[in-house]
Amino acid sequence: MTFRLWSPLKRTAALGALLASLSLAPAAIAYGAADVPDTIRVAIFADIGSKYKSLISVASLSSADGMALVFASGQGNAPISAVSPGQTVKVAPDGYRAIVLETADPSAAISVLKKMQASTAGAYVTKLSKQGKTVYQVAEGGFSTAAQAASALSKWTGAGVAGGVESLTTAAVGGPLALEAGPYASEFEAQNAAVQFGNANVEAFVARKLSGGKPVYVVRAGQAADQSQLTKLQQTVAAAGLAARAPDASEPYVVLRQDLTDAAGATAPTYALSAEAMLRADPSGENGIQLAERNKRTYRGSMEVRILNGSLAVVNEVDLDQYLYSVVASEIYAGWPAEAQKAQAVAARSYALSLGMNFQIAHVVDTTVSQAYNGISAETEEAIAAVEATSGEVIVSGGKIVNAVFSSNAGGITADNKTEIWRGDNSFLSTAVQSPDSGPQEGKLDWYKAALSTGEVGYIRSDLLADSGQKNAAELPLLKVTGSDVAFRPGPAETNEPIKRLSAGMLVVPLDKVPEYTNYSWIEGPFTAEELKTSINKRATEATRIQGTLQTLEITGKGPSGRVTEIKANGKTVDVGAPDNWRGALGTKSTLIDIEETGRFAIAGADGEVRQYPEVSGSLQVLGADGAAATIGGGSKDNLFVLSGSGELRAATADPQFVITGKGFGHGLGMSQWGAKGLADQGYDYQAILKYYYNNATIEKDGGE
Template sequence: MKTINHTWRKLALTTIALLVLVSAATAVPVRTQAAVPSLQDIRVAMFMQLPGKYDQTTAAATFQSAGGIGLGVREPDGAHKWLSIPAGESVRVAVDDYKVKLLETKTFTSAWSVYQYVVSAKGTAYITSVKKNGALHYQIFEGAYKSAAESASAVSRWNADAKLSGMLGGFKPAAQGPLRLETPAYSSKAAAEAGAEQYGAAGFDAYVAVRAGASGPVYSVMIGGASTAEELKTLQADAAKAPSSASLKPVDPTSRYMLIRPDYANTGKANDSQTLYMFPLNDMKVWLTPSGEQPISLKERSGRTYRGSFELSAFNGKLAVINELPFEEYLYSVVAVEMYTSWPLEALKAQAVAARSYALNKGLGFQIAHVVDTTLSQAYNGTGVEKPSSIEAVEATRGVVALYNGKVIEAIFSSNGGGMTADAKEAWNNEVPYLKSVPSPDDVSEKGLYSWYRVVLPSGQLGYVREDLVTDSGQKTSAGSRILELTADGTNIRKHPLIQEAVPVVAQLNKGARVVELEKVMESNPMRWIRGPFTSTELLTTLNLRVNPKLTAPITALEVSSRGVSGRATGLSVNGAELTLASPDTIRSALGVGGSLPSTLFDIEETGKVVILGAGGAQSTKSDESRKVYVMGADGKSAAYNGEYLYAMDGDGDIRAASKGAAFEFRGTGYGHGVGLSQYGALSLAQQGYDYEYILKYYYKGITLAKE
C-alpha cells in the first residue's frame, strides 16, 4: 500500500508565514482596466432540465410575497403585468402540456389518496377540481410531457400499476393534452366563471383563461383537453351540442394565455385551494415581480425568499424557474452561504471577488441561465442568509474581478485544502496556469474541537466516543490499554468521530459502562477526517456506479496507484488492476459509502490485512476470511478465531483492530476538490493580517485584480 509522506506537509504548514511574508512584497493595488467584464443582472436557475448538465424539476412552482406579486408575461419589448396577486396570497404556476388524467371523482379523500400515491411513486402529480354536471369533481393528473406520444406511453405505464388500478375504482386513465376550444372574451372574470359553469353543466371540462387586453386582463373559457388532432375533432363534434357552440374556436398553439384552476397540492384540504396558473407549451415566459419592497418566496426551494423577479418558461419540455436579480445583490447571498459571515472581512472580500469572477467566467453556462443555485455553480439561498458582513464584503469589492492574461478567471474554491491545495490537473486532468498547488494554512478548522477515543465495546464492537463523555477508570487491560468509563446515560458510540445525522450509531451505552481505548484522534473536520472501515461489499456497490466494466470479484486489495503534486490520489487499483474513472476527483464519490469522501488526499488502511510472525521467523499474511487464524489457549489447544475483530499488538505496543473480512479505512485531510482558494486557508491568512488582494493572489497564481 502506498502512503503519503506527511513530513513535508507539516513543514509546509509551519513555514507558511514565511512564504506569505516573502510573497506579500509582490502585491499590487486593484486597478481599473477598460476590458474588465461586468454583468448588470444575473439569471439563476432553480429548476430546469438540461440533459447532461442539470436536472432538477418540479411539477409547479409556488410563490408568495408579503408585499404582493405582479403576474404577467415577459416579451422582447419588456415585461407586461396582467394580474396583481394580493399580499400574502400564494400562487402556483405550471405548464399546460401533455398529461395523464388518472382519476376523476366527487370524493376528495379518494383523490387525495391517489395523489399521495403518485407522488410516492415519483410521478409528477397534480390535484385540481372542476365543476361539471352540477357537482365538484376532483381530478388527478400526472406528468409534464412534451408530446402526445410521451403521454400515451405514460398511460400504459400507469395502467400496468396494479396498486394504482385498485385505487381508481374502475376509472380508466387517459391522455390529456393542451388542445382546447375557446370562447370569445367575456365582459369580466365573473362572467367567464359563469360561462365555465354552463359548459361544465353540459359535461365538459371547462376552465377560465386569462389573456392580456388593451386596457387590462381579458377572460375567456377553454373547454376540453385533447392530445391529438383527431381527439380535437371529436371534441368539436361533441361541443356542437353545447350552448353557444358556434362561437367556440380551437386555441392558437402560439398564443399567450394562462388557465386558472384550483390546486390542492399544498393544502391537502377539500375546502382550501390555491390558484394554479397554467401557461402553454410554447415560447411564452411568465414573469413574476414583487409589487412592493418585500422579496418573493419560492415554496419548492424550502420557502426561501429572493430578491429580484422570476421568469418561468417551458424549456426542453419541462418547467424552468429562473430568478433574475442584480448581479451584486446575488453575491450578498453567495458569500453568506459559501463562507461563515463571522469570519474576518478580508476573507469575506476574497470570497466575494472569487464568486464574482466565477460567475462572470461562466457566462450563460446553462443556456437560459448564467448559473444554478446549487454547489454545481455556487450555493445561493436567497435573502434569508444575508448578513451585514456579507453585504459589506460585496460592496467593498463591487466590480472587482480576478484576471489572467486579461481574461476573467474560473475562480474555483473549496472548503479546505488539507494543508496543500490541488493542481487543477490532479482534479480534472487539465492544466490551468493560475490553478496550481500551494501550501495552505488550513488547520485553523481544528481550533476548539474535541478529541475522540476509538474504543472496544463490551459487545466486541468498535466505535468512537467523544472525550468529554468518558473518564479514566484507573484500570488497564492485561495488554496495557486504558479502560474508560462512560459518564452519561444514552451516550452514542459512533462509527466515525463526528456527530452528524448521517454518521451511523454503533451502539448506545449508559453511565458506568466500560470500554477499552485503542487510540485518540481529532474530531473529523474539514482539515482532518476518518471514514470507514467499509466492507468489500459496500465498496463494490459504490464503485460499480462509477466504473465500466463492472467489478465482480470481491475486493481484497485496494490501493492508490498514483498521486499528484499535492499528494492527492489520481489513480486507484483494485485487486491489482487499474480502475478507469472519469477524472481523479471522481475518486471521492467512487469510494464514498453513504456519501462522498471529503477529499482525495487520503491514505488507505486495509483493516483485514494482518502479517503474522510464525515459528522460525516465517511470515504469513491474512487479508480476508479465506485464511483462518488459530489461537492457542492455556490448555495448549488451538482453535480458529471467529471474533469480528482480531486485536494485534505490534513491536511498539500499539494495538490494532484487524477486521475479520476484507475492509478498508480512509484517513485523510481536506474537504472538497482542493483546487484554487481554500476558504479555511483564507480565514487563517486574514487572521494573520493579510488583505483580500494578497489572499487571492496567493491562491490564484499570476492573476491581476481589476475593477470595471
C-alpha cells in the same frame, strides 16, 4: 498501506515565505477592464440534462407585498394580473394529465386528492362549470407525454383511490389540445363564454394570449390528448351551435384554472403554461417572492416560470450583488473576518459570471453544483457588507473573468488541477500551495483508538483516559477509564452513537491517537469489501470494474499535493474518470487520503512459513495466551491484533476491510474557505488572499461602477 496520522497545520516557514511577497495593505483595483452585468439568472428548478436536473410539477409563488404577473412570449411581454399581498398563485405546465374523478361533491374530491397526495406532489382538484353545475375534477399532471399520463391513470385506477365515489365521467387521459373561442374584451365576457361551453358538457377555461403584443382573453375548450379526441370535440362543439377554432399548436398561451390543493378546500389561481409561454412574477415591494416548493424560501428579484425540455423550469432573475448577499452567507460562517468574507464575495462573483449562460436559461443553479444560494433568510449583515465593499470586482486572467473555483477546506495544501482533480490546465489556479486550514481542529481534543478485553475496537476521547501504570501479557501499556459511563464510539467524534458505555477504572489497550473528526482531519470506515466494491463499481468504467471479491485496495498514484490520481483494486487499475471522482466512489470528503487495508498482513506460522493475507484464503488458527487455539476468518467478524517486530500493535481483520483517513473537504482547487479565514486572521486583506489562491490573476472592477 501506511496509516498516516495528521496534525493541525502550523504556519510553516514555507507558507510564510510564500506570503512574504503579499502586502498587508490593499492594492489598487483596475477599473474598466471587466464587464460585470447588473443581474444574474439562477435556475432553481429545471431539466438541463446531465448538467442539472431538479423537477417539480407546480410552482407556488407568493409575496408579502403582492406581485405583478407578466405574460411573455416571442411576441413580447404584457402585464396580465396583480396578485394581492400574501395570495398564492400556482404555475404548472398545460400538459397531459390523468383525470381520475369528476364529481359534484367537493368533500369527496378532497378525500381522493389526499389519498393521491400521499405519494405524489402533482395531484390537484380543478373547479369548473359543466351543464349548469359546479364540478370538481381530480387529476395528476402535467405530464409531457400522453403515455406518462396513461401510466399514472393506470396506477390510480388500479389502486382504487376513487373507490366508493360516483364519478360523472369515465377516468381518462386529458391533454393540452383544445379549441379556442374569442378574443373577448374582458375576463367577464370570457367567463360567460366558458360557461356556455360548460353547458354543452365541454370543459372550458379562460386563457390569456398576446395579440399584436397586447394581452387578450380567449376561451380554451376541451382537454384532448390526441387528434382523434380533438376531432370528436369539434363535432360536439359544432352540434351545440358554438363557434371555436383549432389554434396553431405553436401559439403561446396561459390558461387560468381554479384549483383546490389542500384539505380545507381553498382555491388558488393556477396558470397552466403552453410550451412556448413564460410567466414572470415581479415583487411589488422589498420582501421578495416565496417559492413554496424550495423549502418555502423567499428570494429577491423576479421569478420566471416556463417549460424547458418538457418540464417546468423556475429561474430567479436577481440583482447580482443581492444574489451574492445570500451566496456569501450560505457558503461561509457568520462571524468570520471581514476580509475572508470579501474574498468569498469576489470569488463567488467571478465564478458565477465566468461561464456565461452555462445552464441554457441561467448562469448558475442554486445548489453547490454551482454555489449555495438559499434566498433572503440566509443573508447576514457581514455578507451584505462584504458584497457591497467589493461591488463590481472580479478576478481576471488573460483578459477574461476566471472560473474562480473554491472549496471548503484544502486540508493544508491546495490541489494541482493538471493532474489531481479534473485534469485541466488553468494557470490562474495556484498549485499545491500550503493553506492554513486547521481552524476546524482548534479547541478539539485528540482521541484514542483503543481495544477492550473483549476484542472490540473503538474510540475514546483522550481526556477520559489516563496511564494506569500497568501492562498486559504482551507488555503493552494499559490506559484506564477516568470517568463513569464513558462513551466508547465507532469513530472519533461526539456525533457517533456509542458502541457501549465504560465504567471508571476499566483498562484498555491504546492502538493509536488521532485528531477529532472534522472537515480538516477525518477517518471513515471501516468499510467492508462488498460496500466499497459496490460504491466503486457504480462510478468505474465497465472495463475496469472490480470482479469477484475485493481483496486489496491500494493507492498507486498521487499528485503534487498528495491527492489520489490512481488506485488499484486486486492489483488492477480502476478508472473512474477524473481523479476527483474518487470522492464519490469512496464516499470521502476529499481525495487527500490514505487507505488502511486492515485485512492485509503477513504472519509467520509455527513452521516458520510466512503467509500473506489476503493472498492466502481460508481461516486462520491463532494460539491465545491461554494456550487455546481460536479460528479467525472465513466470515468471522472478530478483530485480530498484530504485533509487529518493532513492538507496534495494530488492529487487523481476518477478512478484507478498509479504513480511510484524510484531510480537507471538497476538491481543493482555488481558494480554500477555511484557508481564507486563516489568512485573514493573520492580517492579510482580501486582495492578498485572492492573489495567493489565484495565481497570475488581477482584481478588476467593472468600468460602469
